[in-house]
Amino acid sequence: MSLYKPQTVECNGEEFEIYLTEKEIKERITELGRELTEQYGGQNPIFIGVLNGAFIFLSDLMRSVEITCEVDFLKLSSYGDEKVSSGQVTDLKDIDADIEDRHIILVEDIVDTGLSMRYLVDKLRKKNPASIETVTLLHKTEATTEEVQLNYVGFRIPSLFVLGYGLDYAQKGRNLAQIYILNEGN
Numbered sequence: 001m002s003l004y005k006p007q008t009v010e011c012n013g014e015e016f017e018i019y020l021t022e023k024e025i026k027e028r029i030t031e032l033g034r035e036l037t038e039q040y041g042g043q044n045p046i047f048i049g050v051l052n053g054a055f056i057f058l059s060d061l062m063r064s065v066e067i068t069c070e071v072d073f074l075k076l077s078s079y080g081d082e083k084v085s086s087g088q089v090t091d092l093k094d095i096d097a098d099i100e101d102r103h104i105i106l107v108e109d110i111v112d113t114g115l116s117m118r119y120l121v122d123k124l125r126k127k128n129p130a131s132i133e134t135v136t137l138l139h140k141t142e143a144t145t146e147e148v149q150l151n152y153v154g155f156r157i158p159s160l161f162v163l164g165y166g167l168d169y170a171q172k173g174r175n176l177a178q179i180y181i182l183n184e185g186n
């Protein structure tokens with residue numbers, strides 16, 4: 001299968017350049033998978049992916065974990081079509097699974113202000129799971145203003161808008177196989 005991975009890409013009239021290659025992403029996910037395999041063996045955890053952004057990361061992450069596990073999804077909206085957070089989190093879809101007494105691995109594509117992740121951990125905790133840990137592929141460390149629980153972080157990145165590998169700009173760009181960063185010169 002050949003993947004969509006140009007060196008630079010234009011999306012909604014703005015220029016982005018390559019930031020994390022397919023190989024770098026793959027290697028980091030293999031490491032995360034190994035750590036999760038060690039931590040969760042025998043516990044049948046449920047991965048909960050945050051739609052839409054986390055669907056590609058979650059599918060690769062799950063396949064790098066060598067234990068029995070399940071998956072479910074929920075959906076939030078906080079960005080609209082803009083490049084900066086609206087500061088508001090809206091529920092669009094809840095999980096279907098009963099997570100009481102289950103081990104939860106909450107999977108996000110990116111933590112920016114931390115508002116979404118914080119909201120989600122609080123929301124899921126009310127359903128009395130046995131445990132909740134979080135995984136995010138990307139963390140904009142300097143942009144995070146919320147007290148947020150981050151157990152596994154793929155890459156710490158600057159506070160610039162990124163695109164690809166599930167991450168969108170006004171819904172576009174999710175199908176890029178690598179991660180691109182906004183070229184600020186444009």
Ligand code: IMP
Nearest residue numbers: 053085111112113114115116161162167
């Ligand atoms: P937060 O609530 O501010 O932490 O924002 C988290 C959500 O905003 C993520 O789940 C993404 O959907 C989206 N987001 C944050 N930064 C970016 C970015 O650089 N590119 C694309 N989406 C982003």
Ligand code: MG
Nearest residue numbers: 050051052053
């Ligand atoms: Mg998201």
